[in-house]
Amino acid sequence: MSAFSAPIAEQIWDMKYRFKEADGTPIDVTVEDTWRRIANALAAVEDDPAAWEGKFYDALADFKYLPAGRITAGAGTARSVTLFNCFVMGTVPDSMGGIFDMLKEAALTMQQGGGIGYDFSTIRPKGASVHGVAADASGPLSFMDVWDAMCRTIMSAGSRRGAMMATMRCDHPDIEDFITAKSDPARLRMFNMSVLVTDPFMEAVKSDGSWDLVFGGKVFRTVQARDLWNKIMQSTYDYAEPGVIFIDRINQMNNLNYCETIAATNPCGEQPLPPYGACLLGSINLAKLVSDPFADTAALGEAALTELVATAVRMMDNVVDASRFPLEAQAQEAQAKRRIGLGVTGLADALLMMGLRYGSEEAAAQTDKWMHQIARAAYLASVDLAKEKGAFPLFDAEKFLASGAMEGMDADVRDAIAEHGIRNALLTSIAPTGTISLYAGNVSSGIEPVFAYAYTRKVLQKDGSRTEEEVVDYAVQLWRDLNGDAPLPDYFVNAQTLAPLDHVRMQAAAQKWIDSSISKTINCPEDISFDDFKEVYMAAWDQGCKGCTTYRPNDVTGSVLSVSEDKPSEDSSSLHLGQKTPAGGSDGEGGTAFPTEGEVVYMSEPLDRPQELEGATYKLKWPDSEHAIYITVNDLIVGGHRRPFEVFINSKNMEHFAWTVALTRMISAVFRRGGDVSFVVEELKAVFDPRGGAWMQGKYVPSILAAIGGVIEKHMIATGFLAGEGMGLKGDPQADVVAINGGGRGKACSSCGQYELQMVEGCMTCRSCGYSKCG
Structure with a gap:
């Protein structure tokens, strides 16, 4: 029986975290192999690896502890990548x-x-x-x-x-x-x-x-x-x-x-860092720790949470020694302070299982309690590591305990640090977990509210046909499993129906016990007044937050499509994205306008290459270059439409060899994933050379890469893939998007090309393929 509770979870694992040979042959046959690989790699730095590998595996099993994506994908693979985020x-x-x-x-x-x-x-x-x-x-x-x-x-x-x-x-x-x-x-x-x-x-x-x-x-x-x-x-x-x-x-x-x-800070803001500072991330999946969900006896086991946190801290401390670093200065900084960023995911789902409305004072109080327990457990576990392995090299007990964060820590924890030191200078952080949360069964992301109860994905098969699958929030699916078609209780809320100041309350409650910071997006309705909007930031300041990020639909970042459920009391089986909800309401409710009910295309494997392909070769002569560049674009017929499949770039100029080979492989790999790949042209044409561009056929071209992008665009227009210069797709059935409430379709995902981007924890994240710009 598969460990995955939803098809999307297995697809994300296969696409992003499963260890494979260079030709795509799986090395991790099952997700249990992935857990074993990570446990083995992180236990290897222990004096007695055998004693810890089993404990590490148990923490990973059933998605209870979720190392960040770089650890999950890279640990134990011997690849030249960093495990730090x-x-x-x-x-x-x-x-x-x-x-x-x-x-x-x-x-x-x-x-x-x-x-x-x-x-x-x-x-x-x-x-x-x-x-x-x-x-x-x-x-x-x-x-x-x-x-x-x-x-x-x-x-x-x-x-x-x-x-x-x-x-x-x-x-x-x-x-x-x-x-x-x-x-x-x-x-x-x-x-x-x-x-x-x-x-x-x-x-x-x-x-x-x-x-x-x-x-x-x-x-x-x-x-x-x-x-x-x-x-x-x-x-x-x-x-x-x-x-x-x-x-x-x-x-x-x-x-x-x-x-x-x-x-x-790092790109999503949860890690404020000094020059050359580095931090790794991981999350406790609170949704997996609640017993008797939705019952009066529902509880999150404190002993189990404390033990899991302690194991996670040890695993993350070992990553400091197991990881590679791009720069020596980063390695030295990490070793001197041994910073880790342990956070949570599935918070909103766990609150729902406890019968608490996300954003309420009761939910904020419960969040404070859980975060306090995690902070205590993490700091005491790090003290135990200091007893065994030594404190971080720059530890100074008097100065460390005089910091603002440590002044609010429990007296027994402070006493333990004063006596024994501490292994890790900072321990807690709440990071974006968009892809990781999908991998764990679509649990709610980080400390964010549930984004939507359910939505439909259309999956492109290799033969050009498409199937539909429903992606359901973890807590909603659990409710269905336990209660059938019974309506969702009124304490179920999501990002579309939550007042902005309720977001702030939850962020402030968590921040109290987080020694680094929190990545969170406060979704605001499009029709929020400017004065009410400013109040969100002032409330974040007044309530002790370390920063504030909001998202209100706008023309530049796109997202003018509505997504929300009508009422949480309706039959959950009918709750899908794309149902129109009027903006506004007595408590700040309203749709947050994210791209939703489009033709979502996801491909678990690249398109197969036929023996023969049709294509064309173009000559590009860049001024001041001795040799011309030749660009070949070959096409494939999918669903009756001609689309680019591969690119070859050749030149006699050996100075061009390395980057033309790299560009050939990169663009061809993107083309073979299918979907809307017109973004490749946009990206290339936007590149400018600091040394200056050139005038070509009466138009200024900012770089040779931009010129190559122009050639590929010309080919796409000639074959009918693009409607025209600077325009989108021409009738590609894989890019149809249903516009809701009269809106446009927002921005395309730069990984899969689909119009399924949403703002999660300060970062645009694709609901189709799980791609996130920020990691």
Whole structure:
């Protein structure tokens, strides 16, 4: 009998986490083999591996403890990938040479699969003088464009794109340009962006005081703090970015504030990190620990939770020693502090099983209790590891215990740390778990509410036919199994019907016991007033959150389709995405407008290659290049439509050899997955060369890669795959999308091409294939 409770869970495992030979032959025959592989790899660093492998396996079994995707996919495979999810790069020097050294380090990190964060506040503002060259500085935004272009060209390990976070201090002279940068829908698409908001700034906002914008000790100009705050709010209201990070609160609460200063986070915001900081992630699946669900006797076993947390902490500490690192500085930082980020998933489902309405005061109190227990268990387990293996090298008991976070810790835990030390400097973090939660049976993600009770996926088969399958939330399916067609109780709520301030209440309840931070998105209805929207951020500040990220449907990020269920009391068998719910309501209810009922295409295996294919070869002569480039595009007929299947790029110029081979393999691999692959053209055409582009046939082309994208686009138009230059698909049956409430179809997933993106925990995530930009 399969360990998977839903078809989508097995599909995600096969596509993302199952260890296979290079030719696709499975090495992990079952998911139990995957668990055994991980347990064996993490036990190998113990003095007595045999004593721990079984305990590690038991923690993984039945999806109780979920290591992050990089660990699940990479541990025990001997592949050259990092098992760490989160990196913040070194401080960016305010010099041209230093800036491009940092760009190289970023590329190396993303190449191994790490998501990175950068603080661009250290680069002098636009118009500032550059000594020695009689020129004015171009400012940090121009260099962010270079980072963005680099990120577009790198595909991270496990078919993940590189993900980046950019931060800028609220007192930087270019902060207003930073705030509005993503109002341009084509700019900085590879970045998540957040403003570093300080305590003095928030005080100035509340008192309507003035605010200096400074760099290098020089005041460039003075603004009203409230005006600047409103600009931040207006931009995120209109474009869903930037987010807000309360950076002084982060540094005050940091256990390591005596030896590091934080100015950036990883891409999803749950890991504030110092320069070259690194952190790995994992989650306790609370939904698997509730006994007697939906009964009066429902309970989450405290002893079982404590034991599971202790085992998870040991496993994660071992990852520090088992992992590779892209840069030596990252390895040294990880070894010196041994940071881990243990969090939870399935919280909303667990609350439902306990009969609690997510967002209520009772649910917040229960969340506080569970997070407190997890924090206690994690810290005491780390103390036990310190007794056995030693404290982290930079441990200083007096300074460690004086931090803001440790001042609120239980007295017995503080005493234990003072006496024995602690193995890991920080232990808790709540990360995005979108794909991992699907793998575990579609449990609710992280501490988010249930996104939707159920939705329908259309699965493309290799013969071109399609089948439908229902994807049901874990708690909803459990209710069905126990109660048949009985209506869902009125305490069932989801992301579409939850008031924004209920989101804040839950985030604040969890944050109290999380020593790092939390990745969470506060979904807001499209018709929320601007004043009510601003109140969400002020409530997050007032209630002690370390940051705030919201998502309100908008034209730039797409998502004008409604998705929600009419009423939770209706027959659960009829609750699918795509049912129209009027926006608004007495308690802030309303649809959050995510792409939903489209023709979702998922392919577990690439399309097969016939013996013969039709195609065409194009000659591309790039100015100033001695040799031409020849581009061949071959097509396949699927469902009566001609679609691109593979690309070959050739040149006599040996300087082009490595990247043309890489591009050939990457584009062909994407084409063979099927679906809407028109995004390949868009991505290539958006690449610009910092050295300059060229004029070709009366049009400026920003790079040779953009020129190749133009050739592929020309071919797609000629074969009828695209409707025209810069346009979408022409009648491809695999890309039909049902527009609800008169809306468009939003953005396509860059992995599978389908229009199933939704904002989860600050990151766009595909409901079709599980792809997440942020990891």
